[in-house]
Amino acid sequence: xxxxxxxxxxxxxxxxxxxxxxxxxxxxxxxxxxxxxxxxxxxxxxxxxxxxxxxxxxxxxxxxxxxxxxxxxxxxxxxxxxxxxxxxxxxxxxxxxxxxxxxxxxxxxxxxxxxxxxxxxxxxxxxxxxxxxxxxxxxxxxxxxxxxxxxxxxxxxxxxxxxxxxxxxxxxxxxxxxxxxxxxxxxxxxxxxxxxxxxxxxxxxxxxxxxxxxxxxxxxxxxxxxxxxxxxxxxxxxxxxxxxxxxxxxxxxxxxxxxxxxxxxxxxxxxxxxxxxxxxxxxxxxxxxxxxxxxxxxxxxxxxxxxxxxxxxxxxxxxxxxxxxxxxxxxxxxxxxxxxxxxxxxxxxxxxxxxxxxxxxxxxxxxxxxxxxxxxxxxx
Amino acid sequence: xxxxxxxxxxxxxxxxxxxxxxxxxxxxxxxxxxxxxxxxxxxxxxxxxxxxxxxxxxxxxxxxxxxxxxxxxxxxxxxxxxxxxxxxxxxxxxxxxxxxxxxxxxxxxxxxxxxxxxxxxxxxxxxxxxxxxxxxxxxxxxxxxxxxxxxxxxxxxxxxxxxxxxxxxxxxxxxxxxxxxxxxxxxxxxxxxxxxxxxxxxxxxxxxxxxxxxxxxxxxxxxxxxxxxxxxxxxxxxxxxxxxxxxxxxxxxxxxxxxxxxxxxxxxxxxxxxxxxxxxxxxxxxxxxxxxxxxxxxxxxxxxxxxxxxxxxxxxxxxxxxxxxxxxxxxxxxxxxxxxxxxxxxxxxxxxxxxxxxxxxxxxxxxxxxxxxxxxxxxx
Numbered sequence: 001x002x003x004x005x006x007x008x009x010x011x012x013x014x015x016x017x018x019x020x021x022x023x024x025x026x027x028x029x030x031x032x033x034x035x036x037x038x039x040x041x042x043x044x045x046x047x048x049x050x051x052x053x054x055x056x057x058x059x060x061x062x063x064x065x066x067x068x069x070x071x072x073x074x075x076x077x078x079x080x081x082x083x084x085x086x087x088x089x090x091x092x093x094x095x096x097x098x099x100x101x102x103x104x105x106x107x108x109x110x111x112x113x114x115x116x117x118x119x120x121x122x123x124x125x126x127x128x129x130x131x132x133x134x135x136x137x138x139x140x141x142x143x144x145x146x147x148x149x150x151x152x153x154x155x156x157x158x159x160x161x162x163x164x165x166x167x168x169x170x171x172x173x174x175x176x177x178x179x180x181x182x183x184x185x186x187x188x189x190x191x192x193x194x195x196x197x198x199x200x201x202x203x204x205x206x207x208x209x210x211x212x213x214x215x216x217x218x219x220x221x222x223x224x225x226x227x228x229x230x231x232x233x234x235x236x237x238x239x240x241x242x243x244x245x246x247x248x249x250x251x252x253x254x255x256x257x258x259x260x261x262x263x264x265x266x267x268x269x270x271x272x273x274x275x276x277x278x279x280x281x282x283x284x285x286x287x288x289x290x291x292x293x294x295x296x297x298x299x300x301x302x303x304x305x306x307x308x309x310x311x312x313x314x315x316x317x318x319x320x321x322x323x324x325x326x327x328x329x330x331x332x333x334x335x336x337x338x339x340x341x342x343x344x345x346x347x348x349x350x351x352x353x354x355x356x357x358x359x360x361x362x363x364x365x366x367x368x369x370x371x372x373x374x375x376x377x378x379x380x
Numbered sequence: 381x382x383x384x385x386x387x388x389x390x391x392x393x394x395x396x397x398x399x400x401x402x403x404x405x406x407x408x409x410x411x412x413x414x415x416x417x418x419x420x421x422x423x424x425x426x427x428x429x430x431x432x433x434x435x436x437x438x439x440x441x442x443x444x445x446x447x448x449x450x451x452x453x454x455x456x457x458x459x460x461x462x463x464x465x466x467x468x469x470x471x472x473x474x475x476x477x478x479x480x481x482x483x484x485x486x487x488x489x490x491x492x493x494x495x496x497x498x499x500x501x502x503x504x505x506x507x508x509x510x511x512x513x514x515x516x517x518x519x520x521x522x523x524x525x526x527x528x529x530x531x532x533x534x535x536x537x538x539x540x541x542x543x544x545x546x547x548x549x550x551x552x553x554x555x556x557x558x559x560x561x562x563x564x565x566x567x568x569x570x571x572x573x574x575x576x577x578x579x580x581x582x583x584x585x586x587x588x589x590x591x592x593x594x595x596x597x598x599x600x601x602x603x604x605x606x607x608x609x610x611x612x613x614x615x616x617x618x619x620x621x622x623x624x625x626x627x628x629x630x631x632x633x634x635x636x637x638x639x640x641x642x643x644x645x646x647x648x649x650x651x652x653x654x655x656x657x658x659x660x661x662x663x664x665x666x667x668x669x670x671x672x673x674x675x676x677x678x679x680x681x682x683x684x685x686x687x688x689x690x691x692x693x694x695x696x697x698x699x700x701x702x703x704x705x706x707x708x709x710x711x712x713x714x715x716x717x718x719x720x721x722x723x724x725x726x727x728x729x730x731x732x733x734x735x736x737x738x739x740x741x742x743x744x745x746x747x748x749x750x751x752x753x754x755x756x757x758x759x760x
Contacts, residue, residue, distance in 0.1 A: 019484055021460075021760040055703065077704045078673075080401075098673070098704055099662045102719040104399055124663055127718055154671050154701050155663040162665070186702060282479045283504055283535040285542070291534050293458075293478070296731040297759045302681040302700070320682070321534050322566060323435065323730050324457045324478055324759065338507055339482040350703050351676040355734065357757050377737050377756075379677045379704065380401040 017365045018341065022280040023294040025356040026343070027371070029363050031274035032062070032251060038270050039233070039250050040069035046237040051075050051095055051226065053248030056350050058375035059359065060088030062251060067093075073118060075226075075246045079105055080378030086116050088374055095226070096121040097182065097246065099147070099155060101128050105380070106135045113142050120224075122147035122182050124156050129169040129176065136175025144176050145224065148183040148211055150204050156183070160214035167220040180224030181215070183208050184246065189231030190256055194264035198235045205239045212241075230271070231260050254349040256303055275349050276309055279326070281340040287333040292318075292342055295325045299344070300351035311342035318344060397745045398721065402660040403674040405736040406723070407751070409743050411654035412442070412631060418650050419613070419630050420449035426617040431455050431475055431606065433628030436730050438755035439739065440468030442631060447473075453498060455606075455626045459485055460758030466496050468754055475606065476501040477562065477626065479527070479535060481508050485760075486515045493522050500604075502527040502562050504536050509549040509556065516555025524556050525604065528563040528591055530584050536563070540594035547600040560604030561595070563588050564626065569611030570636055574644035578615045585619045592621075610651070611640050634729040636683055655729050656689055658740075659706070661720040667713040672698075672722055675705045679724070680731035691722035698724060 017026070043050040052066045055077035063074045063085055073093015076082040082094045100109045100121055109132075113119045120143040123129050129144070136142045146166050149156030157163045163181070170178045185204050191197040212222060228236035228245035230253075236242050249257050252275035262269045279294035290312075299306050299320075306318050308328070315331035328342065336342075346352040354376055361369040397406070423430040432446045435457035443454045443465055453473015456462040462474045480489050480501055489512075493499045500523040503509050509524070516522045526546050529536030537543045543561070550558045565584050571577040592602060608616035608625035610633075616622050629637050632655035642649045659674035670692075679686050679700075686698045688708070695711035708722065716722075726732040734756055741749040 021482070021484055021488075023759055099718075101662050102401070102660055104401055108401075124665060125718055149665065152701075153666045153669050154705055154707065156665070158665055280482055282481050285504060285529065285536070285538055286533045289533050293760065296680060296682050296728075297734050297757075300676060300681070302676050321532075323734075325534055327534065338479075338505055348676075354677050355757065355759075377677075377735065379403055379735075380673065 015367050017278065017360070017362050017367055020278060020360060020367070022278050022341070023298040024278050024360050025353065025358065026276045026278050027359045027361045028274045028276070029361050029368055031272050033065070035251050035253065035271045035274055036065055036069050039247060040071070042233065042270070043245060044070065048237055048242060049244035051093065051244050051246055052251070053077070053097070053246050054081060054085060054375070056248035056353065057251055058353060058373050058378070059371055060085055060090050060374045061371040063090045066251075072244065075248070078379055079109055079112070080380050081375040082119070083108065083112055084375040084378050086112060091115065092117040094119050095145070097184065098122065099124055099128055101131070103131070106131055110135050110139055110142070113140055119143065120145050120179055122155070123166060123170070124149075126166060126169045129166060129173060133173025133175050136173070139175060141175055141177045143179040144170055145179050145226065146181045148181055148208060150183050150185045150187070151207070152187050160211045163211045164214050164218045164220070167215055167218055178220060180222035180226065180243070181212065183227045184229065185227065185232065186229070189229045190260060191231070192260050194261040197232060197260070198264070201232050201235045201239065205241050208241060230257050231262065234262065234264060249349055252349040255307055255345055255347040273309065273345055275346060275353070277306070277344045277346065277352070279342050279344060281336045281338055281342070282325070284335055284338055287335060288330050290328040290330060290336040290340075291321065292326050292328060293324065294344065295320055296323045297355060299346055300348045300355070302351060303348035306347060307345040309343045309345050311340065312336065395747050397658065397740070397742050397747055400658060400740060400747070402658050402721070403678040404658050404740050405733065405738065406656045406658050407739045407741045408654045408656070409741050409748055411652045413445070415631050415633065415651045415654055416445050416449050419627060420451070422613065422650070423625060424450060428617055428622060429624035431473065431624050431626055432631070433457070433477070433626050434461060434465060434755070436628035436733065437631055438733060438753050438758070439751055440465055440470050440754045441751040443470045446631075452624065455628070458759055459488055459492070460760050461755040462499070463488065463492055464755040464758050466492060471495065472497040474499050475525070475626075477564065478502065479504055479508055481511070483511070486511055490515050490519055490522070493520055499523065500525050500559055502535070503546060503550070504529075506546060506549045509546060509553060513553025513555050516553070519555060521555055521557045523559040524550055525559050525606065526561045528561055528588060530563050530565040530567070531587070532567050534566075540591045543591045544594050544598045544600070547595055547598055558600060560602035560606065560623070561592065563607045564609065565607065565612065566609070569609040570640060571611070572640050574641040577612060577640070578644070581612050581615045581619065585621050588621060610637050611642065614642065614644060629729055632729040635687055635725055635727040653689065653725055655726060655733070657686070657724045657726065657732070659722050659724060661716045661718055661722070662705070664715060664718055667715060668710050670708040670710060670716040670720070671701065672706050672708060673704065674724065675700055676703045677735060679726055680728045680735070682731060683728035686727060687725040689723045689725050691720065692716065
């Protein structure tokens with residue numbers, strides 16, 4: 001199918017959000033721009049660099065906007081994301097935040113390093129350092145970052161001695177350049193109360209400092225300390241620990257983060273909902289209920305139910321009804337007509353975005369652009 | 381990116397499953413063929429037609445194999461799926477099992493009807509019948525099927541009088557041809573005990589019969605009665621109600637269906653696991669744990685945790701660890717080496733398939749083909 005044919009199917013009434021087939025992934029262009037600018041200004045104000053996480057949006061178009069606002073690069077969760085962004089010209093300052101361990105993946109990493117500037121990846125295991133070092137020998141050196149486990153046992157070294165041993169292993173490899181440390185405190189991001197979140201981060205920061213001091217004592221004071229997230233960004237800069245933030249979700253803001261007090265002073269969240277899904281009523285045979293065309297294949301299901309943002313009366317709620325459908329439960333035995341459009345918010349943006357090939361970018365009800373979800377499905 | 385470049389990235393050691401980057405969606409070609417043949421033989425033995433549901437696989441390659449084994453067509457959940465299959469030459473006997481209601485979608489439906497043979501779609505609302513009739517006027521007539529609500533209030537008419545009124549509305553439209561009824565008993569599919577499932581289906585069948593008798597009395601005895609599913613297929617044929625089955629999951633078999641007693645006589649399930657995900661260990665710093673590269677973006681999360689099929693010791697279990705990772709919990713403080721390959725089963729196949737662009741089709745450890753997930757993301 002050509003792009004033109006595809007475009008014809010996606011948009012049947014050119015230029016209007018009303019004419020889009022549903023379910024469709026919508027980005028509010030102005031809200032997105034405000035979010036990007038707000039985080040860029042925040043980072044500048046606090047003297048930290050910004051390398052936003054592209055795993056949220058998987059989009060070269062959005063990455064370019066983040067870079068234009070001052071980001072030093074973007075983070076990628078997987079090598080495949082970084083490859084696709086590089087293909088689209090986002091080829092400087094890429095950082096792969098999850099270990100790259102298999103022989104075929106390491107070969108691809110070396111190829112990516114050759115064609116990009118400032119590529120970094122994390123390591124958490126001496127065997128992986130040896131494999132990367134062997135692959136990089138005689139080639140352009142690869143920058144590596146030591147991943148520190150914040151205590152959830154997902155990735156990272158778990159202690160200062162393990163970090164020092166890894167630093168020494170890196171130093172022994174001519175093809176590798178030690179660039180610093182990463183510690184992403186994922187579990188702390190979603191603590192809804194600000195004070196409790198701050199306490200949890202202060203506890204983690206104390207641990208990270210012991211690792212950094214041990215590295216410094218061994219000659220490996222990190223130039224880069226990368227971490228932080230949308231949920232903790234205000235606390236991250238207070239800690240004075242991170243040289244750069246790898247915040248991701250702030251571009252879109254999902255239900256999980258909107259539930260958190262992000263400011264600690266009762267003020268509104270500094271970011272706003274910029275991502276949503278438009279759906280339509282496809283069946284309406286029971287008073288008080290309306291079936292829409294968005295189910296498990298339209299929303300990630302790991303974080304509860306979608307919220308209703310527009311198009312249904314106050315008090316209406318959404319319930320998943322299988323792969324293809326959702327049910328709107330309407331107050332007062334209300335009804336909605338067939339084909340009526342409803343706008344929903346995603347409980348968790350990142351895996352919801354990963355279900356769609358295209359962002360439909362709107363200003364109000366006007367369709368402004370189609371942006372591909374460039375790295376959709378690139379989980380490897 | 382050209383297909384060749386993409387292929388080069390997907391498979392780094394040509395021809396071997398061992399060389400695949402992970403996470404990767406794997407189809408066991410022989411198990412798939414046995415499942416397709418077993419259901420085809422079952423339908424033939426019981427004198428029912430087979431129109432398997434393509435929402436499970438979204439693949440023209442698999443649809444063609446089902447047709448070659450005797451299927452009269454395939455079902456599609458959404459219009460977009462049917463369009464993509466038609467693009468790939470699967471253009472006869474398509475049935476869209478969810479209502480098509482918006483003006484732009486109805487225009488696409490008419491275009492699809494013009495270029496395919498025997499297209500059918502469901503209706504459950506007189507307003508939709510009027511809209512379809514107006515669109516079809518003067519064009520090739522469109523075959524429509526009355527959708528009957530099995531009691532879950534998702535789609536379908538809820539009573540015999542409503543079905544008769546819809547039949548009369550269809551008859552009043554020159555552009556529409558009444559073709560029969562659909563009743564998909566989704567909630568009954570996953571009742572694990574066979575006798576309880578049979579009782580539930582007998583109850584639903586009694587209701588469906590009253591609708592059919594009312595339609596017959598009004599001159600609308602249905603030629604097609606479509607429904608049934610993998611969970612109830614043995615019961616569906618006992619009921620003597622359905623002229624054709626729209627079974628879907630039997631091609632792959634997921635954890636939900638493997639948990640059901642499908643035969644009622646204690647015999648093994650007549651279908652076997654043909655779909656799986658290969659993943660790799662990317663971090664292994666804690667005895668008893670191994671982190672693999674497959675999380676929320678590698679598995680649908682609506683039906684529990686993935687099972688471990690191969691590559692880990694007996695007693696190991698999987699736990700989701702965010703978008704990109706999963707944790708294997710290993711017995712006896714065991715360990716697995718970095719890059720070690722583990723094979724997992726999906727708790728729910730349909731939305732898991734929808735996460736991937738490509739099936740990697742294997743026989744044993746030999747890679748035989750790459751099949752695109754042709755209709756991936758075509759939820760509209």
